[in-house]
Amino acid sequence: MVKIQIEEATVPIGRRTVLQDVNATFEGGSLIGIIGPNGAGKSTLARAILGLLPLASGYILVDDQDIAAMDRPALARTIAYLSQGQTLHWPLSVERLVALGRLPYLAPLSRLLPGDAAAIDRAMALADVGDLRERIATELSGGERARALLARALAVEAPALVVDEPLASLDPGHQLEVMELLVRQARSDTLVIAILHDLTLAARYCDRLLLLDQGRLIADGTPADVLTEDRLASVYGIAASIDRSGRAPIILPLSRI
Amino acid sequence: MNIVRRHRLLLPGLIVFLLMAATSSLLIGTAPIGQARLFAALGGHGDRIADTILFDLRLPRMLLGLTVGAMLGLAGAALQGYLRNPLAEPSVLGASNASALGAVAALYFGLADLHPAVLPILSILTGLAALILLFALAGRSESPLTLILAGIAVATLAGAGISLALNLSPNPFAAMDITTWLLGSLENRSFSHVWVALPCIAIGATLLMIDGRALDALTLGEDNARALGANLRKTRLRLLIGVAIGVGGAVAVSGAIGFVGLIVPHLVRPLTDRSPSAILLPSALAGAALLMLADVGVRLIPTNNELKLGVVTAMMGVPVFIFHLLREKRIW
Numbered sequence: 089m090v091k092i093q094i095e096e097a098t099v100p101i102g103r104r105t106v107l108q109d110v111n112a113t114f115e116g117g118s119l120i121g122i123i124g125p126n127g128a129g130k131s132t133l134a135r136a137i138l139g140l141l142p143l144a145s146g147y148i149l150v151d152d153q154d155i156a157a158m159d160r161p162a163l164a165r166t167i168a169y170l171s172q173g174q175t176l177h178w179p180l181s182v183e184r185l186v187a188l189g190r191l192p193y194l195a196p197l198s199r200l201l202p203g204d205a206a207a208i209d210r211a212m213a214l215a216d217v218g219d220l221r222e223r224i225a226t227e228l229s230g231g232e233r234a235r236a237l238l239a240r241a242l243a244v245e246a247p248a249l250v251v252d253e254p255l256a257s258l259d260p261g262h263q264l265e266v267m268e269l270l271v272r273q274a275r276s277d278t279l280v281i282a283i284l285h286d287l288t289l290a291a292r293y294c295d296r297l298l299l300l301d302q303g304r305l306i307a308d309g310t311p312a313d314v315l316t317e318d319r320l321a322s323v324y325g326i327a328a329s330i331d332r333s334g335r336a337p338i339i340l341p342l343s344r345i
Numbered sequence: 346m347n348i349v350r351r352h353r354l355l356l357p358g359l360i361v362f363l364l365m366a367a368t369s370s371l372l373i374g375t376a377p378i379g380q381a382r383l384f385a386a387l388g389g390h391g392d393r394i395a396d397t398i399l400f401d402l403r404l405p406r407m408l409l410g411l412t413v414g415a416m417l418g419l420a421g422a423a424l425q426g427y428l429r430n431p432l433a434e435p436s437v438l439g440a441s442n443a444s445a446l447g448a449v450a451a452l453y454f455g456l457a458d459l460h461p462a463v464l465p466i467l468s469i470l471t472g473l474a475a476l477i478l479l480f481a482l483a484g485r486s487e488s489p490l491t492l493i494l495a496g497i498a499v500a501t502l503a504g505a506g507i508s509l510a511l512n513l514s515p516n517p518f519a520a521m522d523i524t525t526w527l528l529g530s531l532e533n534r535s536f537s538h539v540w541v542a543l544p545c546i547a548i549g550a551t552l553l554m555i556d557g558r559a560l561d562a563l564t565l566g567e568d569n570a571r572a573l574g575a576n577l578r579k580t581r582l583r584l585l586i587g588v589a590i591g592v593g594g595a596v597a598v599s600g601a602i603g604f605v606g607l608i609v610p611h612l613v614r615p616l617t618d619r620s621p622s623a624i625l626l627p628s629a630l631a632g633a634a635l636l637m638l639a640d641v642g643v644r645l646i647p648t649n650n651e652l653k654l655g656v657v658t659a660m661m662g663v664p665v666f667i668f669h670l671l672r673e674k675r676i677w
Contacts, residue, residue, distance in 0.1 A: 140568055161574035169568070169569060171565075171566060171572075177563070177564050177565075178564050181619075188562060189573075191558050191561060192574040196555055196558060197557065244573075
């Protein structure tokens with residue numbers, strides 16, 4: 089199983105320090121939620137894990153290798169990434185879109201192999217987009233498109249998966265579907281790191297939550313430990329009612345403070 | 346499985362089309378000579394006149410149409426993919442204008458009369474100078490918009506230089522020479538032009554062909570592309586050098602031939618899976634065939650002054666393009 093260690097990572101974007109002295113270790117087989125208000129540094133943390141941003145200090149290790157020294161395609165085969173925002177510049181068919189997930193395995197100028205086609209089929213089945221195979225991805229509904237893009241990330245079949253706001257623009261049914269899919273991936277030994285805004289869904293499905301605020305890691309632990317009234321007040325500036333009667337806490341924001 | 350095998354008729358079809366265009370470029374022309382004599386010359390036992398027409402006049406012209414058309418089509422396809430913009434064409438980074446400026450300088454100062462290779466070589470040199478300027482303006486930025494803006498700046502500066510030459514030209518004939526060259530043509534080209542253009546186009550085309558995977562990955566935006574293992578810095582370097590050398594070499598021998606680089610990728614794209622890598626080679630083949638056919642058109646259409654190739658590609662290309670846009674519900 090894959091292991092990602094973040095040691096004292098500080099990440100600047102331009103002159104601003106967006107992430108400050110973050111420490112965390114993740115291992116395969118768990119679903120990890122990253123939560124925090126807008127601008128807390130969640131996406132920056134995800135991009136740093138992917139090696140997309142240089143660190144000012146500290147380091148990030150994947151299976152004990154510094155990602156700064158890793159070969160890009162090798163890193164791409166280890167960590168799959170789905171950025172926020174559903175970017176798709178050309179009107180590809182869903183199948184062709186999902187096939188992009190196999191790029192880390194292709195040598196220059198080579199074609200997809202039957203093994204790649206099988207991985208593409210598996211990813212489409214997992215994300216439930218098999219019926220959309222021939223459809224043009226840019227013409228899908230927001231929910232269908234989100235699932236097609238998720239299938240693209242799954243097609244990498246990497247031991248780790250980082251998804252940035254996978255629930256944006258999904259209805260409640262599809263939100264639950266995606267969270268169940270991420271849990272299934274985690275149960276099959278993948279390390280899944282998801283940036284989430286819905287605290288109740290995060291609490292219900294994630295094994296562990298990381299709460300970020302202003303570039304610092306404020307709390308790291310089980311959902312019940314991380315989500316307290318005091319923290320929601322100090323980090324989000326909200327008064328919230330937390331119902332702890334069920335298996336996982338249910339968070340209902342009530343008012344701004 | 347069918348994703349691996351679809352569209353497999355496209356390349357054979359385009360190759361047949363290309364061979365037909367190349368054959369008609371060799372056999373059709375203004376010289377009053379029977380096709381039987383040309384066929385005999387092609388077979389290696391023609392008379393002297395047929396040999397001269399075929400090998401000294403039409404063969405270099407055909408080869409230039411083939412290579413220049415392929416380069417323009419390929420550059421358009423690669424740039425549209427890299428910039429993720431269906432409006433991109435080979436001139437967007439300023440390479441065409443800058444190369445034209447070198448040629449215009451050669452004509453203006455009378456250097457072009459010294460040797461047939463002086464004009465194309467000067468043209469390639471200014472194209473490379475423009476590339477250096479482009480790097481100085483946009484070298485470190487990651488964004489495609491910065492690159493387009495820098496390209497527009499370079500193209501406008503080179504365009505201003507061309508206008509200056511026209512403005513200051515000592516007599517109307519010099520201005521006429523420059524304008525005529527700018528319209529683009531493959532008339533009266535010899536093998537010396539082929540030997541100047543061919544290496545540039547070969548280098549440029551190679552650099553543009555090898556980055557298909559990175560262009561595909563860019564469909565998902567820059568972050569996802571890098572997370573899929575693409576090294577965008579190297580891709581960008583290869584693309585800029587490839588366009589500058591390849592398009593520079595093409596413009597150097599043919600003048601500014603517009604529309605091929607813009608239109609060909611749009612004509613080819615619906616016949617593929619629409620991913621940027623899938624249109625690279627087909628765009629090169631289709632660009633080569635279309636430019637050779639347009640050049641045959643130049644010879645066939647009877648006019649008092651000879652028609653210029655750049656005029657024909659625009660006059661023929663734009664209606665085809667508009668028809669294509671109206672017929673296709675999806676524009677790109």
